[in-house]
Amino acid sequence: MEDFALEHINDSRRTILITAQLADSWNDRIKEIAPDFTIELRPWAKAADIPDELWENVEILFTLGAFPTPEQAPNLRWVQLYSAGANQAFTGPLAKSNAIITTASGVHAVNIAEYVLTTMLTWFHRYHQFGSWKQEGHWPDEHGRDLFMPEELRGKTLNVVGYGSIGREVARLAKSFGMRIIAMEQRPDHRDRGFLFPDIGDPEGKLPDHYYTKDQFQQALAESDVVVAAVPLTPDTRGMFDATAFHAMKESALFINIARGDVCKEPDLIKALKEKEIAGAALDVFADEPLPDSSPFFGLPNVIMSPHISGMTPHYNDRVAMIFTENLRRYLKGEPLYNTVNKERGY
Structure with missing residues (x-):
């Protein structure tokens, strides 16, 4: 305040x-x-x-x-x-x-945090693949069933880029799954000074295992299994997720954007997804909304998408x-x- x-x-x-x-x-x-x-x-x-x-x-x-x-x-x-x-x-x-x-x-803290957890579980437990096979009318043969081998959230590193009210509730839920939390936060005491709903978020900023600064952004991306964009859109954050950022991430990383479409340079993200620089993305926001039918995102199998509805409750x-x-x-x-x-x- x-x-x-x-x-x-x-x-x-x-x-x-x-x-x-x-x-x-x-x-x-x-x-x-x-x-x-x-x-x-x-x-x-x-x-x-x-x-x-x-x-x-x-x-x-x-x-x-x-x-x-x-x-x-x-x-x-x-x-x-x-x-x-x-x-x-x-x-x-x-x-x-x-x-x-x-x-x-x-x-938005509760509903968007639940959306983030939903997309993580959907991705790592392969639910996005089940639907495709259901449309085929059969399951893969025994040799193909490894496609459905899940990964666990426990032990993975979650990078919350922007530790505001939404990011703090994401961290609270993810911590219960045993994830390691790192977060970008500029305030030295890490406390949440905004309006606080009871039993939500991380008011004292105690959940992250490590905080990093903007100068350490690339380094933090390199150690992240999941990267959640939760920053406000400002001149400093516009386009912060660009080719350099995606190149810094693990090839196995999942990128989730629930911030604003313009915090990401979408051509760079599309290239990173096509060339498997990162494993996948979960996107609720886009630079152009509603997303045009011609958008390449619709044709990418490693993208989970929704039409800017994560904030609905x-x-x-x-x-x-x-x-x-x-x-x-x-x-x-x-x-x-x-x-x-x-x-x-x-x-």
């Missing part, structure tokens, strides 16, 4: 504008926490749908993508994003805003509402907010 200082506006028209779709119970909770505010509920409204006279009174905005210009909302003090990503903070109207911006970081709205209401409570007390975006850092 970062230093937080705020001068509230003395105006009886102080307004919280919510364009997210929340259950009535959460809207009632918001009214209880902030009884001095007018609560405006405009589910899924776009910025153009909000009249100027309403924007003028908005002090707090909880939204996925309805962003006013600074001139439209002169009293805007805090924007809570509905998304865990902070890309919106660096483009469009938000880039010019002086408002505090917070994200829903942590909301029926619990999303409740979890993001928990983050917002806790931040609202802290905002009204003048306390530091969780998941504050640092524009200099890029997330």
